[in-house]
Amino acid sequence: MALIVGLTGGIGSGKTTVAKMFEAEGIPIYIADERAKQIMDRKGVVDAVQAIFEENVRIGEVLDRKKIREIVFENKQLLTKLNNIVHPEVKKDFEQWKHKNDVFPFVIKESAVLFENNLNKSCDLVILVTAPEEVRINRVMERDKVSFDNVKSIINNQMKDSDKIPLSDYVITNINKDLVKKEVKMIINDIIFKN
Numbered sequence: 001m002a003l004i005v006g007l008t009g010g011i012g013s014g015k016t017t018v019a020k021m022f023e024a025e026g027i028p029i030y031i032a033d034e035r036a037k038q039i040m041d042r043k044g045v046v047d048a049v050q051a052i053f054e055e056n057v058r059i060g061e062v063l064d065r066k067k068i069r070e071i072v073f074e075n076k077q078l079l080t081k082l083n084n085i086v087h088p089e090v091k092k093d094f095e096q097w098k099h100k101n102d103v104f105p106f107v108i109k110e111s112a113v114l115f116e117n118n119l120n121k122s123c124d125l126v127i128l129v130t131a132p133e134e135v136r137i138n139r140v141m142e143r144d145k146v147s148f149d150n151v152k153s154i155i156n157n158q159m160k161d162s163d164k165i166p167l168s169d170y171v172i173t174n175i176n177k178d179l180v181k182k183e184v185k186m187i188i189n190d191i192i193f194k195n
């Protein structure tokens with residue numbers, strides 16, 4: 001059975017970028033954000049999500065993610081309701097995916113909200129990706145074309161790095177990509193050697 005290695009980090013830390021480095025070394029990666037997006041395109045999920053909002057949050061048949069993003073990170077109750085719809089579906093989807101990849105020594109489960117959802121408890125090891133907050137904010141403003149305030153409001157809905165560090169087995173500081181690639185190779189060897 002493959003070990004489950006959780007990979008997490010706050011918004012803009014670069015956890016997807018780091019996950020892709022593991023993939024390039026042959027490790028299967030599960031990107032929860034991306035899978036959640038596919039799950040949220042299902043008609044039943046679209047209807048369930050729409051039902052928690054007073055206003056229309058759809059564009060045609062699909063969810064208006066930008067609008068939902070602007071609402072939920074300013075409203076904890078709605079964020080919790082949204083999480084309660086999406087997270088159980090992602091959990092089921094991961095179980096199925098994991099089953100297909102069990103021949104590998106380990107798999108990477110990447111999620112922004114690993115600790116927030118207690119998913120670390122179902123992981124054998126956890127890797128945390130960090131970067132200075134101002135770097136993270138600039139990366140996301142550039143990538144998603146969103147405001148400083150929107151990124152800040154998302155950060156305020158995530159756990160602080162200082163609380164995540166003691167709960168993690170490996171911490172990667174993601175600034176220089178070449179250094180991170182070397183670190184990824186070292187971590188792969190370490191995980192395989194120790195387990």
Ligand SMILES: CC(C)(COP(=O)(O)OP(=O)(O)OC[C@H]1O[C@@H](n2cnc3c(N)ncnc32)[C@H](O)[C@@H]1O)[C@@H](O)C(=O)NCCC(=O)NCCS
Pocket residue numbers: 010011012032033036065066068069072079082083086087090111112113154157158
């Ligand atoms: C609010 C939504 C529609 C915004 O979608 P959008 O395509 O604009 O952004 P994306 O999904 O890439 O999220 C951007 C970043 O926000 C952060 N984030 C996303 N969901 C959450 C959450 N539930 N709690 C805290 N931070 C979150 C992450 O750092 C994430 O990478 C979407 O994030 C969502 O539906 N979130 C709730 C479900 C969820 O938790 N999904 C992710 C893990 S399963």
Ligand SMILES: Nc1ncnc2c1ncn2[C@@H]1O[C@H](COP(=O)(O)OP(=O)(O)OP(=O)(O)O)[C@@H](O)[C@H]1O
Pocket residue numbers: 009010011012013014015016017018033112139140143174175176177
């Ligand atoms: N070391 C780096 N140097 C320069 N740019 C980087 C680096 N790492 C990531 N980036 C860029 O920063 C942005 C955020 O990275 P990425 O999408 O991997 O972050 P994330 O932690 O997965 O974010 P989110 O929580 O929003 O999904 C991307 O545009 C990515 O190309």
